[in-house]
Amino acid sequence: MLQLSGVCKTYGPESGGYVALRDIDVAIADGEFFCLLGPSGCGKSTLLNIMAGFEPASVGSATFDNDPIVGAGRDRMMFFQDAGSALLPWLTVEENMRFALRVRRIPKTSWPDVIDKYLTAVDLAQHRDKFPSQLSGGMRQRLQIARALAVEPKVLLMDEPFAALDALTRRRMHATLLDIWQNTGKTIVFVTHDIGEALILADTIAVMSVGPESKIMQLFRLDLPRPRDLADSELRKTAANIEALLAPEIDRSEARIA
């Protein structure tokens, strides 16, 4: 269980700084597919970084399985939108996998099996000798997934992982991710600003208000089987509700700019 209670985050001086998050309470169950949804700049990455342990909360507590989150931990694997900068461009696909296994201190004898298993799972086994720059955007993200899974974390923290991909590739990545999620039972915290993406993927959608002092406005639970179709009437109703919730928020932030 990944739990945040009363989390605030202030950037800059403690008083007078920018209050990005205010009083965030979330509890994410093991195996849950949890989406953080909100407009750009509302603090989704900040929240995810707190869960990862990259940044401390200014106030409040963040725990994983009841242990306080301090620094990056091996059970929580962050997954970045820019795969090019998250991977090691000077290593081939297979060497990137080896790098993960080496720093994770996994015995060398099991490397070939682990590498085969996860590269096959993301359909990259026949590209193992290519460098990341020789892969397409979607393939690079699949390599990032394979590398993350190879070290068997309990939680995947994904920060708008597919936002830079074209729509078709993104759809295929959704299918791959759901497949992996259903087969492995990992907890996934998935950040997105795309309502459709959240509806296709999530068990729970947490809708955030715009900053400063962003909060989680409402949780939407979706108990529908997958693969889902956005034309489904319940999804359309939820989409309308979320849009109704976000529209005044976006107006508010635009009014502040004007």
Add this chain to the structure above:
Amino acid sequence: MASTGIKTAPASIVSVYQMRMASIWRRHRSLGLTIMSLILGFAGWQLLSTFVFSPFLVPPPVRVIRTAIPMLLSGEILHDVLISLSRVFVGFITGSIAAILLGVILGRISTLHDLVDPIIELLRYLSPTAMIPIAVIWFGIGEMSKYFLIFWGTFFIMLVNTIAGVLRTPIARQRAAQCLGASQLEIFAYIVVPSAVPYIVTGMRVAMASAFMSIIPAEILAADSGIGYLLQNSSMLLQTDRIFVALLTISVLGFLCDRALRLIVDLTLTRFTLPA
């Protein structure tokens, strides 16, 4: 029908010929242009020194080459070239190693960086040429003063580039490695240093060019051997043709060294310069 056949036949032969010429040109375009540029350069030089300037002030290329041949055959040029090269290499290699070692440390320890940075910012405006007078006093006119001057020029260029490369290591790359379980030392060795390689390579090319530019004044003012000394000596004897031989030697040498550096980088470090 028949008449069109007769008309197109020669036309198609011409066009096949043109296409072949065009494709040969396309394949060897840059080589062709390089050769043409050199020929035009030498021809222009010959014309200028024959018709515009006095051949004493600007000796024509033919005379320069005639002067160069005995100097090449007697080993005189080679001797000076080797001396200058060895000075460049000792200074360049030691300067690079020192700067890379210090640079990766300063790039990682921000307090230390902020403490040392103002000093670096001031010192890097002291070009090697500006340091010649004091270097002569410190080290005399032996090899040591030249090593020092090249070291000095290389060090600051390499230091600034190395620090920039370390600081620009993508934060996502370091955080991903952290999640995978890498220790701070592993992140430093496997992530930060390799990420800085493209910047270090760029720094090496700039520093190499700078080393070639600073060895000459150093040898003019404080040496009794080397290409710079050849220049200085020929100038005192008003031997303009020997001056031009020395100038030509410097250009060719600098060019060859840069190509050699690029080749070595391509052979050893290519994978670290791949795009992300």
